[in-house]
Amino acid sequence: xxxxxxxxxxxxGLILFFALNALLYLFIVQFNQKVxxxxxxYLYNAHHxxxxxxxxxxxxxxxxxxxxxxxxxxxxxxxxxxxxxPSPPDINNKSEMGGATFAFFPLYPIFLSLINILVKNIEVxxxxxxxxxxxxxxxxxxxxxxxxxxxxxxxxxxxxxFLFPFGIFFRxxxxxxxxLLFLTWFSFFLIKKNFLASSIFLxxxxxxKGNLLLLNFVxxxxxxxxxxxxxxxxxxxxxxxxxxxxxxxxxxxxxxxKTGNPxxxxxxxxxxxxNTFPGPLLTIYSVFNFPRLPFHSFxxxxxxxxxxxxxxxxxxxxxKYLLKELWFISFFIWxxxxxxRDTMSFTRYQSISFPLFIYLAYSLKGKAYWMVAGLFxxxxxxxxLFFVNWYWVG
Numbered sequence: 584x585x586x587x588x589x590x591x592x593x594x595x596g597l598i599l600f601f602a603l604n605a606l607l608y609l610f611i612v613q614f615n616q617k618v619x620x621x622x623x624x625y626l627y628n629a630h631h632x633x634x635x636x637x638x639x640x641x642x643x644x645x646x647x648x649x650x651x652x653x654x655x656x657x658x659x660x661x662x663x664x665x666x667x668x669p670s671p672p673d674i675n676n677k678s679e680m681g682g683a684t685f686a687f688f689p690l691y692p693i694f695l696s697l698i699n700i701l702v703k704n705i706e707v708x709x710x711x712x713x714x715x716x717x718x719x720x721x722x723x724x725x726x727x728x729x730x731x732x733x734x735x736x737x738x739x740x741x742x743x744x745f746l747f748p749f750g751i752f753f754r755x756x757x758x759x760x761x762x763l764l765f766l767t768w769f770s771f772f773l774i775k776k777n778f779l780a781s782s783i784f785l786x787x788x789x790x791x792k793g794n795l796l797l798l799n800f801v802x803x804x805x806x807x808x809x810x811x812x813x814x815x816x817x818x819x820x821x822x823x824x825x826x827x828x829x830x831x832x833x834x835x836x837x838x839x840x841k842t843g844n845p846x847x848x849x850x851x852x853x854x855x856x857x858n859t860f861p862g863p864l865l866t867i868y869s870v871f872n873f874p875r876l877p878f879h880s881f882x883x884x885x886x887x888x889x890x891x892x893x894x895x896x897x898x899x900x901x902x903k904y905l906l907k908e909l910w911f912i913s914f915f916i917w918x919x920x921x922x923x924r925d926t927m928s929f930t931r932y933q934s935i936s937f938p939l940f941i942y943l944a945y946s947l948k949g950k951a952y953w954m955v956a957g958l959f960x961x962x963x964x965x966x967x968l969f970f971v972n973w974y975w976v977g
Contacts, residue, residue, distance in 0.1 A: 593725055596738050600721050600745070603960075604714070607754065608645065611967050615643050621973040628881070629973065630677050632659035633706065646706040648971035654709070654756035656680065656687045661695035662705050667841050674854050685838060686851040690791040691758035709756035716760035717753055721745065723764060727771045728941055731906065739944035739952060740937065748962035749934040749977055751970045758791050763935040765791065766912070769798075770938075774908045778806050779819075782826040789831040793848070794932050797915045797922070799827065805908060865925045866891075881975055887926040891917075894933055901942035909938035931977040 620637045632655040635647055650658060659680055669682030699708040721741055728737035745753065753760045769784035785802050788795045810820060839845040869876065869883050870892075879886045894917055902910055916936045920929050933939070947955055970976045 592734065592738065593722070596725065596741070597718070597721060600717075600742075603746075604717065604754070607964065607967060610964055611648070611971055612643070612645055615648065615968060615971055618968040618972045618974070624975060625973045627677065628975070630655055630680050630683075632656070632662070632680060635973070643971075645971075646710055649710065649713075649755045650706060651755060651970055651973060652975075653687065656684055657692050657695065657756055657758070658705050658709060660684050660687060660689070660692035661699065661708075665689075665837075665841055669842060672851055672854050682842070682847075683851055683854065685842065685848045686855060688758070688790050688792050688848070689834060689837075690787060691761055694761065695756075706756075713754055713756065713760055716764060717745070720753070720760060720764050720767070723767050724937060727767050728937075731771070731774065731909075732941065732945075736941065736944055739947075740941050743944050743956060743959065744934075744937055744940040746956055746959040746963055747934055747940075748959060748966040749931050750963055751967050751976065752931055752934060754967075755970070757931075759931065759935055762788060762791055762795065763937065766795070766935055767937060769802075770909060770912055773802065773805060774906055776809055778802075778809065778823050779826065782823045786827050786830045789827070790834050793852070794919050794923070795916065797919045798912060801908070801911045801915055802827070804911075866921045869926055879975070882925050882927045884926070887929045887977075890930045890933065891921070891926060894936075894939060897939050897942060900946075901939065904942055904945060905938050909941070912936075913938040928977050 620635075622638060625631075625635060625638055629652050633647060633650065636642060636644060665684050666681050669685075672681065672683035672686075673679050674683065694712055695705065695708055698712055699705050702708040702711065724741045724744065725734075725737045728740050744750065753763070765784045765788045769781050769788065772778070772781035772784065781802065785798065788798065806820070806823065834848070835845045838847040841847070844850060869888055872883075873885060873888055876883050876885050876888065878884060898910070898914055898917060901913075905913070913936045916933065920926065920932050943955075944952070966976060
């Protein structure tokens with residue numbers, strides 16, 4: 584395909600993408616009342632920084648409704664930062680949002696606060712960041728997949744990923760949008776063996792969210808292989824390693840200065856799960872206890888187990904097609920939540936695993952692709968109504 588045709592295809596794809604997102608927001612505004620506001624979840628299963636007016640009989644507000652669950656923590660951190668010498672976090676007290684803020688990594692709130700310097704409204708700032716990230720992700724994913732495979736596959740991949748029902752989190756105030764952007768460029772430069780550029784995006788991921796920390800093993804594995812094969816200046820490799828280490832080390836130092844505990848972010852995350860069993864044992868327990876699990880719930884649910892096993896099958900089948908770097912990246916994204924804790928939010932964490940969407944787009948031909956894309960489209964719109972009404976989605 585000529586560069587002119589590619590440019591036209593990207594432009595048309597981007598226009599369609601804009602239209603689909605605008606349609607989604609209009610759909611939420613028009614039909615949000617078709618799903619009842621979940622007052623119980625709002626009051627007893629979530630923390631609140633900004634009150635949803637519907638809890639007191641008020642009207643629906645799109646900017647407020649998109650700020651579900653974890654979003655409230657990020658909005659608070661972006662507005663007021665992290666507390667110094669916090670009292671032990673009490674997750675059961677939904678009015679207390681002190682020490683538990685350290686469970687949420689700092690880069691996304693930093694981006695929010697920077698935008699808010701100009702906007703002066705933290706929710707509008709978050710909405711703008713989400714949509715800017717969406718556009719950047721669509722363009723980046725199309726470019727990178729097109730470079731690594733072919734352009735037609737890139738467009739198919741991008742639409743599948745962003746129509747995925749859990750793609751509602753890319754439109755909310757969560758760091759997944761930034762993670763996906765960093766992940767695509769990290770992967771691209773890793774494949775191209777530009778380890779310094781790849782290390783920059785890895786370092787950004789390391790201070791955006793903790794569930795991708797295992798990707799450091801992937802990076803250093805390929806870095807070591809390159810060193811053994813090609814050698815090179817030690818100083819070059821040292822700089823690359825320092826780029827990876829410094830941001831996360833700064834986060835550890837920040838935790839120490841604020842709380843006296845350098846791994847307070849890890850200690851705090853433990854209170855959200857309330858179990859002492861290793862993640863792999865809990866995962867095995869969930870699989871064998873599948874018939875007794877609720878269909879969808881916070882920590883253990885049939886939905887998460889179904890997705891987990893389905894993605895495992897996709898991983899096995901995709902090994903011969905995906906570039907080895909991409910396959911390892913998707914495998915470690917799949918492994919991390921199961922290795923570290925229970926299956927809570929597993930499907931949301933996998934929504935950024937773009938190599939699996941590449942394989943899915945490659946595997947689905949003709950009508951099969953449009954059928955799955957259509958199901959994803961319907962699923963996204965339905966999920967969005969439950970999401971903005973404070974039902975637990977993931």
